[in-house]
Structure formats: C-alpha cells, structure tokens
Amino acid sequence: MESAFEIIAEPNRRAILGLLISSERSVGEIERQLQMSQPAVSKHLRVLREAGFVESTVDAQRRLYRLRPEPLQEVDAWLAPFRQLWSARVDALERYLDRMEMPVSTPPKKKTRRKR
Amino acid sequence: MESAFEIIAEPNRRAILGLLISSERSVGEIERQLQMSQPAVSKHLRVLREAGFVESTVDAQRRLYRLRPEPLQEVDAWLAPFRQLWSARVDALERYLDRMEMPVSTPPKKKTRRKR
DNA sequence: CAGTTATATAACGAATAAAGTATATAAATT
DNA sequence: AATTTATATACTTTATTCGTTATATAACTG
Numbered sequence: 639m640e641s642a643f644e645i646i647a648e649p650n651r652r653a654i655l656g657l658l659i660s661s662e663r664s665v666g667e668i669e670r671q672l673q674m675s676q677p678a679v680s681k682h683l684r685v686l687r688e689a690g691f692v693e694s695t696v697d698a699q700r701r702l703y704r705l706r707p708e709p710l711q712e713v714d715a716w717l718a719p720f721r722q723l724w725s726a727r728v729d730a731l732e733r734y735l736d737r738m739e740m741p742v743s744t745p746p747k748k749k750t751r752r753k754r
Numbered sequence: 755m756e757s758a759f760e761i762i763a764e765p766n767r768r769a770i771l772g773l774l775i776s777s778e779r780s781v782g783e784i785e786r787q788l789q790m791s792q793p794a795v796s797k798h799l800r801v802l803r804e805a806g807f808v809e810s811t812v813d814a815q816r817r818l819y820r821l822r823p824e825p826l827q828e829v830d831a832w833l834a835p836f837r838q839l840w841s842a843r844v845d846a847l848e849r850y851l852d853r854m855e856m857p858v859s860t861p862p863k864k865k866t867r868r869k870r
Numbered sequence: 871c872a873g874t875t876a877t878a879t880a881a882c883g884a885a886t887a888a889a890g891t892a893t894a895t896a897a898a899t900t
Numbered sequence: 901a902a903t904t905t906a907t908a909t910a911c912t913t914t915a916t917t918c919g920t921t922a923t924a925t926a927a928c929t930g
Binding site for chain 1: 757759760762763765768771772775821823826827829830832833835836837838839840
Binding site: 764766790791793794815 | 916928
C-alpha cells in the first residue's frame, strides 16, 4: 500500500482522519466513537502512520494519535488542475448572465475573462 | 466499487483523468499515450463512467471521453476541513514574522486574523 | 461484401486487502 | 505479585480487483 490515494480509499480510515481533525485521540476513543473493533482500529492506524497521515505519542498505556498534513496536501495538489472544471462552469454562468444583462452581485474577479 | 475515493485509488485511472484535463480523447489515444492494453483502458473507462467521472459520445467507430466534475468535487469537499492543517502552519509563520517585526510583502488577506 | 479498425466484454488467474479471532506486550491498579 | 487496562500483532478466511487472453460487435474502407 503506497499512495495516499489508496490509503484514503478505505472508508474507516477516512472516518478516523475525520475524527482527528478536531483533536488527537487514543485508540480506545476512536474504537468507541466509530464502533470498530480494537484490532481493526490499530491496524488502520498502523497503515495511516506508515503512510505519514498520523503520528503518535505515548501516554502511559495509551497512544495518542494526531494528524500530519503532508499526504493530504499531496492529494490536494493532484486535485488542483481539475478545479478548473468547476470554475469553468462558473465562467459559463457568468457568460450567460452577461448576455442576459443581469450583473451579478459578486466582487470583481481578478481572473482572466473570456476573449472578446 | 462505489465511492469516488476508491475510483481514484487506481494509478492508471488517475492517469486517464489527468490526460482528459486538456481535452477529450478516444480510447485508442489513451491506449497509446499511457501504454496500456486496449481492454485495460476500456475497463477503466467503464468504471470511470459508471462513477460519473467521465462521459462519452460516439464518433463513428470511436468513442470520445471527457471529464465530468462532480465526483472530483466530492473529493475536494471532503478535503476542505483538512486544509486548516496547512493554513494553520502559515498562521504560525505569520505569528513568527510579526514577532520579528518583519512585515511580509503579500497583499492584505481577507481571512480572519488571530485574536489579539 | 470482405476486410479492417475501434471498442466492449467475458472468462480466468493472481494478487491484495479487510475483518475477525486469538494472543502477545506493557503499563497501571489493587 | 496478580489482575486489569490499553494497544499491537499474527493467523486465517473471504472478497474484490486488476491484468491478460480471447472473442463479440459495429462502423468504415476498398
């Protein structure tokens, strides 16, 4: 299991990452909040740790897990060039509204406008 | 195979999506540019189509595939709350630079600044 | 209409991943 | 020291997925 994309393909792992947004958690807390078995949680955390999504510190018998940003940034970076797909749709709407002569109540964009 | 995340977990599928950013392509074009077998390409395109990532139109014997935005927007939406992980780091840098009294040469942000 | 080009699909095999059960390790509690 | 609590790991089973080979379908070409 290598890529960040394969890691987040698993729904339980996405759920774990989601939990960790607000704060770090112990294995037991994750187990209870997501209703997963303890070995399942530990196994997913191992995968997440080895892929750099989380790190842990020891607190007595507990281990506290928290998020690391890098792998998700990588996903974000891959996604970037596709964003023009939906900003392009906004452009189409603007084009339409311009033709209708109904100015939109949004602040002026710095983006390059369509060619005359 | 349901979620958008599982679809983009496959490297060849990500490559196909990447190709389609610039323009629509036929199966044969994808086959050549990515050096995949024809059945492999067709199979991945079927998965991508059924998940809403692409759509196709018929052009004689060819089928031309192009991107649809929705599933990638879904991924983008999931990612959104995690972005604070790395914008928070920018905040930390700003805090540091402020203490150093070395103003940064960037245009003023509209974002909410930290509390005084 | 026979052959060729373009794409889809079926069938098979190999690899992988996920969950569950059982057990190991280690720190805390009594 | 014995027990309990917290987490990790090994093993097994099941299911899914990907690639390949072979074949089907359909449209264009000579």
